[in-house]
Amino acid sequence: MSSYYFTIIGTKDAPIYELEFSSFKLSSHQIPGKSQFPPNIKEILPFITHSSLDLIEESQWSNNQYNLGKIDSFYGISINAFITQGNIKFVICYDNNSANSKYDESSIKQFFVEVNDLYVKVLMNPFYSVNDAITSPDFDLKVKLLARKYL
Amino acid sequence: MDRYNYISPGRVKVLVVPINGCDEQQFQCYYKQVSSCNEVRLLDITPMTELKHFNPQTSPNGRIIYEYDMVVPDNESIFLHDFEPFRKTFIVIGLGKYNDKSLDQYQQMNNDLKKEFPSTIIQNCVFFDTPIEKVEEFNPKTDHSMKSCLFLNESISLESLICDVSRNFLFHLDDYVSSYSNITLRSPVSITDSQLLSKTISKAQKRLSSGSSLKVSFNSNNQLSPAELKGNTQVRHNGRQSKLLASFYLLSGKYVEAMNNFADALLYLKKSEDYMWLGSALEGMGVAIVLMNYTGISYQLPNAILASVLHLSKSKIRDMSIDNTVNKRLSNDNLSTNGRLSYNGNGSKILSPRTSSSSGVSFNLPIGAAPDLNGIAVPELVKQLQDKSNTYFQLSANDFENTVPDLVYIESILRYLHFMIHVFKNGSNINNNFFETLVKNSPPTPDTITNPWYNKNNILNELDKIFSLQLIDLNLIDQCRIYSRLSLIYNDLNMFRKKAFMLRTLIVAILPQLSNQPNESSDSIVTQITNTFDISTIKSIIIDLFNIYQINKQPELKSDDSYENTSSNWNSMQLSLIKLSIKVFENLKDHETLASIFCLSLTRYLHCLPIDDEYKIREKMIGTVRDFGTKIPYPDPYLLRGFKLINNKAQDELIPFSEFQGTEIGEATPLQTPNPANPSFVFDPFNKPTPKSIEKDKLIIKNEIYQLRVLLQNPYSFEIEVNDIDIVSNSKTQVIRSGVRNMFHNVNKSQSKVSLNNPKLRSEKPSSPLVNDFQSNQLIIPPKSIETFIVPFKPLVPGNLIIEGCKIKIGACEERFFPIISEEYNEKLIKLKDYQKFENPKLGDGFEIQDPLQTIVDNLRDNKVLHRVDCTTMELNVLDPQPTLSLLNLSATNGWLMLLEGEKHEFSIDLINQSNQPINYLSFSFWDSTIQNLTKKLSNSSIGVNINAFEMYELEWYLYKYKTFKILNKQEINEKYKPIKANGEIEIKYEITGKKNMTDSKMILEYGNKLNDLTKCFVKNIEIPLKVTVVPSIEMVNLDIMPLFLSSLNGLIKSQSNANLTNLKEFIDNLDQNISDYCLILLDMRNSWKETLQVDIEFDKFQVKESIKANTVSRFLIPMKRVSVKDHDFTKIIPSIRNKQFIKDYSITESEDMEMRQSFWLRNLILDKVQGHWKFHEREGIIDFRNIRLNTKMVNYIIYPKIKILHEIWNEEDEMIKRTGSQFLLKTGEFYSFKTIITNFDSKPLDGVIRHLPFPIIDNNINNSILKEQSMDKKIVINGVLQSKLPQTIHPNESVDINLSFVILENGEFEWGSLLDVLEDDNSYKITAREPVYIVASA
Known part of the structure; x- marks a missing residue:
């Protein structure tokens, strides 16, 4: 059972949305959706995400896909990223202990694509401006639903 | 040094140590010299043919490369020396100064070195600055044997010495290596278990x-x-x-x-x-x-x-060969570019796999090439x-x-x-x-x-391999080296976030060791760390991290930053970094920096700090200040939120002299004076000259105490204590510290509440002399609130005083200046991306590294808040001392007076000038409680409540003309008390009149010290209140006016004989004029007082005195001479005492208006003449007749008509018959002539018809009109007609007599009236004779 840390990062390197969750699949005795990161990892997750921005910016110019795939890893934490047309970065960190990483890659991609849809909807809100934190509970709920669906 | 240089396996490690009492500075100098020659060509080394392996002669082009180090090698990696010999430190060189010792002694030093470092294979000592002769002596040029002690002189190059060392090294190395020939070499087994590698490597x-x-x-x-x-x-x-x-x-x-x-x-x-x-x-x-x-x-x-x-494979080698690469670079065909791509792909592992590339290129190769x-x-x-x-x-x-041990692998x-x-x-x-x-x-x-x-990806992939190993299990010093190396690599790759991450990891790794620093002797690792990183390095690393993680935003300075800081920033990450840095600096005991970090977190990260952390930081801050005396600026730059001067004493209000005079004159300056500079007549409201008035609120007097209301905020979850407060202004002021207090006295409540929660916080305060002042009333701002404090102060210098803010000392923080914050600038929403902002600042070489810790402290100390908020100042005008007049004594008991209405009462006040300034200007004014009511009524009239001009005048009269107060000793004041000397006294005598409905009154004295320069003079006022109770005394309850005839008093005189009537009768009797020139005023006066009052009423020369008993009404009869229209103009408009503009009242008709004017002026006439007084023992007062109202009937009685009709009766002998009483006594059967004299007083000629109306006065009992009519003809015989046109037009001031003769036939009483129908062009009216003629006929 993997745990995930998902962040949307604005153009000024500041996160505008953060979510920590775990896979809803195979959850046996733990609270479903509650991330299982050990505390010491949990603490450095933002740092990992932040440092992976370097790699995202590196690969965004050598890649014409929105989904950048797995771009970094740190001690067993893998980082996948997605970049929107507006240079907003979606970054997901997960502990890579599931056996079928191929499957993971594609579902993360699906997850990114759908979150992008949600993000565009948020962006279209006239009261929202770029790089503002996304505080909409509706957005939060929908992202969680997507997480449940794909991850 | 570049420990992880690729060629470091080819370098020889040399330990350099000081010997022979060499001090640090000298040693560093020597070390620098030595380390500059780190390469020795084998060519330069004396050949040693006896050596088995390392005779330099055999490979003259080779070089020995040295790596100098001052750090004693650790023993941790000793197990690796057999596997990787370059790790071993082979040579130790002692550096020292030559100081005239014998060669043996120097030799001994070398031996000591040998004992000290037994693991090294050679030891050499180098002595600098040896005199040349000694060099010759100790190291003769001819001696080519190996020397352990080397002597250096300017004439000998260091290189040659190092060559000597190298020779020694090669010689001994040969021995050393030979010893290995018989040893079975084993793989190194790490002291620390490297089993982990096997796990991670499988991954x-x-x-x-x-x-x-x-x-x-x-x-x-x-x-x-x-x-x-x-x-x-x-x-x-x-x-x-x-x-x-x-x-x-x-x-x-x-x-x-x-x-x-x-x-x-x-x-x-x-x-x-x-x-x-x-x-x-x-x-x-x-x-x-x-x-x-x-x-x-x-x-x-x-x-x-x-x-x-x-x-x-051969093909692959061919593919990689330089020629081929060059060819590929030159050629443009598809195949070769494809090849090159795949060739890159070998490293990148992302592009096409190798197999395809090799197969693709293999066609290109000539078959059979070696x-x-x-x-x-x-x-x-x-x-x-x-x-x-x-x-x-x-x-x-x-x-x-x-x-393989992890370390070997990683270092590789x-x-x-x-x-x-x-x-x-x-x-x-x-x-x-x-x-x-x-x-x-x-x-x-x-x-x-x-x-x-190589491209970046290759490098990053290689880097990733390191992260597959558990670095944390390595020994600390190696971890440090690896992390710093990694961050250096990221730096080279321009990946600053990665670099920051590495540095953070590095700091986390060394953190636990930092605390052990003081007892360094015990722990060699820590010593090494301190050698590797000194405090300033760590500080600069952390500052670097702060910059990269955007902790360098300055929300207290820029609203942009503040917007970003609160809306979306990586606060959790930043906070975790801040916490880390706090721990680091705590361990390093760098309190200065620590203080800055506390400030930074409390200023910039308060919005996301948990309450616990807030308390912790506060405690740490206090601890830092207390234990180490560190200066910390108070972290909230917006402490001072408001500032106001309290005008607590109304009588102290100062009015500029110029302004005061203007109001006194009471004439409004013309609204628009034609401005000579601006000849246009168009009124420009924006061009209106602003009146140069001095704001009265802002006038304060030197050396007097004023109070400021100061609003202080506390955004924190803990309470803060204000230890000192001082006003910062352009001129000198003095704060009365003992008087500073909380505006609302809820201090104790909050104090007890908070201290219960957090008992520790209260006890921790540094004691300073200032605290003592404040101890009596501690100034506490409760958590998350704004408190108001009263700060009394004294301006010390006259002139303009601009208060810019306050110097405030909060708790343990250093005292500093706070500006007055009035408003925050609002960040406008930017929906579009700002292109310039969008570009991330690259933290490259040219990037100017700001120290966020320094900026926060600087910003706080210098109050750089102007881009975020608007600050104000408070401007006050400090005046020279002004005189002060105060009441000493008021003769009315307790300031209360009971007066009867209209009563005059005298009293006096004593005042004292309590200042050292003389008073040369004094002006009096009064106020009483009726004024308010009257003004209200008057102002109501202007907003639509209809009051006619008459009533308006009446109200105005009461307002302006009725003098309640009168100063009796004006002359004396003028002479004796000009000026009122400093500390002098003055007595003012007053007379007060009991005005109806008055309850309260004030005597207002305005005074000042008038100097030549009026702009600097001010007027103060003092109000002396006087409570008054006015009790009703004599009131006029009713008024009537009757025509006065001879007959009028007949009946009355007989029945009653009081003083009034007697007077009246006397008056009439003495009258030498026609009685019809008079009318009679009937006044009903009531005594509402409980005692009998003596009333005295005068009218012209007529005077009546009478006592009226309590609660009774008495009627006064007063004769009044009738008024002729000719003598007075009753058509004048009713004036306005206020000089109000005349407004025509359209709600009444022209004639009504005329009537009103007439009655107004008539009343005025009466009021001028009538005077009333009352007396009761020593009390006396006036009677108010102003409630006289005249109706039309009364007016007609008073005024002579325009046309006067008089009747006379003449007998046959042409004698005019006089009246007996009011009647004519005539005989029946005799001829009489009824003469009607019509006089025209009007300005127009008169024409009309006169009608006579004789009729008998019949007893009321007989009510038979027919009988009356019938009998009339039979009673009086008229010779002529009763109705006739006037014989001629009567011109103004002319009269006409009309005679009508008659004979009365029957006895009886008759009344003969006459009626004149005036015929004019546009209107006609009737006039009756005023006095009817009563005839009593008898035989």
Whole structure:
């Protein structure tokens, strides 16, 4: 059972949305959706995400896909990223202990694509401006639903 | 030093130590000199043919490269020395100053050195600044034996000395190496368990198998059987021996030998599948190749061995060869570009896999060409070697005994990374310079051309391998080295976030050790850390981190930053970094920096700090200040939220003299005076000159105490205490500290509440002399609130006083200035991206690193808040001392008076000038409680409540003309009390009149010290209140006016005879005029007082005195001479006392208006004449007649008509019959003539018809009109007609007599009236004779 840390990062390197969750699949005795990161990892997750921005910016110019795939890893934490047309970065960190990483890659991609849809909807809100934190509970709920669906 | 240089396996480690009492500065100087010559050519070393291995003569081009170090080597890696000899420190050199000792003594020092460092193979001492003769003596040139003590002089170059050392080194190394020949070499076993590698490597294998193009097959059964192992032992031993020897050759600069030995080793080790040593040998081979290129030694690679070890096919070698690469660069055809792509792909492992590339290119190769590795470019060759080496290291994990230690593996990768980055940065051209800079690790020249061998991804992939290992299990110093190396690599790759992450990890790693720092003797690791990182380095690293993690935002300064800081920032991350840095600096005991971090977190991160942390930081802050006396600025820059002067004493209000005079005159200045400068008549409201009035609120007097209301905020969850407060202004002021207090006295409540929650907080306060002042009333601002404080102060210098803010000392923080914050600027929403902002600032070399810790402290200290908020100042005008007048004595008891209405009462006040200034200006005014009511009524009239002009005048009269107060001793005041001297007294005598409805009154005195310069003079006022109760006394309750005839009083006089009537009768009797020129005023006066009052009413010359008993009404009859229209103009408009503009009242008709005017003026006439007084013992007062109202009937009685009709009766003898009483007594049957005299007083000629109306006065009992009519003709015989036209037009002031003769036939009483019908063009009216004629006829 993997745990995930998902962040949307604005153009000024500041996160505008953060979510920590775990896979809803195979959850046996733990609270479903509650991330299982050990505390010491949990603490450095933002740092990992932040440092992976370097790699995202590196690969965004050598890649014409929105989904950048797995771009970094740190001690067993893998980082996948997605970049929107507006240079907003979606970054997901997960502990890579599931056996079928191929499957993971594609579902993360699906997850990114759908979150992008949600993000565009948020962006279209006239009261929202770029790089503002996304505080909409509706957005939060929908992202969680997507997480449940794909991850 | 560049510990992880690629060629470091080819460097000899030298320990340099001070000897012979060398001080630090000197040693550093020597060290610098020595370390500058770190290369010795073997050519320069005296040949030693006796040496088995290391005779420098055999390879003159080789070099020994030294790596100098001042740090004593740790023993942790000693187990690796047999495996990687370069780790061993071979040489120790003592550096010292020559100081005239004997050679033996110097020799002894060398021996000591030997004892001290037994693990080194040679020890040498170098003595600087030796006199030349001593050098000759100790080290004669002729002596070519090996010397352990070397003496240096300016004439001898240091290089030659180092050559001597090198000679020693080679000599001893030869011995040392020989000792290895009989030893069975074992793989190093780490003291710390390296089992972890096997776990992690298995993971890495997966990755390799999936992502790498190397296609290494991992057979599960590649472990050899025990029998095979035995057979292999000898081969393995040979291989290891060769490898070790090669490593030594590498150190000694004999690179060709090294290469050859490595080749042998490869052969053996490959055969014996000794992967760990094989990997190391491959790496050594790479180093040897690079060094040979560096030294320019020509070499021939062992092609066959390398090709087999590297699994390189001929075709692939051909593909990689330089010629081919160059060809590919030149050619443009598809195939070759494809080839080149895939060639890059070898490293990147992302693009096309190797197999396809090799197959694709193989068509290009001429069949049967010999594989020649010499044709391959060095970077490519090194890459192949290194990739293989890594693979073998990883494979070694399968062999339990011979697993490569983590450290070896990681360092190998790091060295390789050094090479990669060097190629990445300036590898476009592989030439001598390339190798030179690689070996010397000099900063590469910026190179924009991409190299064909490595791109960023290759490097990052290589880096990733390190993260597959658990660095945390390595010993600390190695961790530190690795992390700093990694961050350096990221720095080289321009990946600053990654670098920051590494640095953070580094700091986390060293954090636990930092606290142990003080007792360094115990722990050698810590000593080394402190050597490696001193405090300032760590500080600069943390500041670097702050900048990268955007903790350098300045929300207190810029609203942009504040918007970003609160809306979306990585606060959790930043806070975690801040916490980390707090721990670091706590351990380092850098309280200055710590203080800045506290400020930073409380100023910038309050919005996301948990309450617990807020408290913790506060406690730490207090602790820092208390224990170390660190100065901390108070972290909230917006402490001072408001500022107001309290005008507490109304009578102290100062009015500028100029202004005061204007109001006194009471004449409004004309609204628009034609401005000569601006001849246009158009009124421009914006051009209106602003009146140069001084704001009265802002006038304060020097040396007097005023109170300021100061609003202070506390945004924190803990309470804060204000320890001192001072006003900052442009001129001197003095704050009365003992008077500073909380505006609302809820201090105690909150105090007890908070201190319960947090008892610790209260006790921790530094005691300073200022605190004592404040202890009586502690100024506490409760958590998250704004408190108001009263700050009394005294201005000390007259003039303009601008208060800019306050100097406030909060708790333990240092006292500093706070501006007055009035408003926050609002950030406008930006929906569009700002292009310039969008570009991330690259933290490159040119980036100006700000110290966020310094900026926060500077911002707070200097109050750089102007971009975020608007600040105000308070301007006050300080005046010179002004006189003060105060009441000493008021003769009315308790300031209360009971007056009867209209009563006059005298009293006096005593005042004293309590200042040192004389008063030369004094003005009086009064106020009473009726004024308010009257003004209200008057102002109501202007907003629509209809009051006619008459009533208006009446109200105005009461308002302006009725003098309640009167000053009796005006003359005396003028003479005696001008000026009122300093501390002098003045008595003012007043007379007060009891005004109806008055309850309250005030005497207002305005005074000042009038100087020549009026702009600097001010007027103060003092109000002396006087409570008044007015009790009703004599009131006029009713008024009537009657015409006065002779007959009027007849009946009355007989029945009553009071004083009034007697007076009246007397008056009438003495009258020498016609009584009809008078009318009678009837006044009903009521005494509402409880005692009998003596009333005295005068009218013209007529006077009545009468006593009226309590609560009774008495009627007064007063004769009044009638008024002729000719004498007075009753058509004047009713004036306005206020000088109000005349407004025509359209709600009444013209004639009504005229009537009103007439009655108004008549009333005025009456009021002028009537005067009333009352008296009761010593009390006396006036009677108010102003409630006289005249109706039309009364007016008519008073005014002579325009046309006067008089009747006279004449007898036959032409005698006028006089009246008897009011009647004419006539005889029946006699002829009389009824003469009607009509006089025209009007201005117009009169024409009309006169009608006579005689009729008998019949008893009311007989009510028979028919009888009356019938009898009339029979009673009086008229000779003529009763109705006749006037014989002529009566011109103004003319009269006409009309005679009518009659005979009365019957006895009886008759009334004869007459009526004149005036005929005019437009209207006609009737006039009756005023006095009817009563006739009594008898026989």
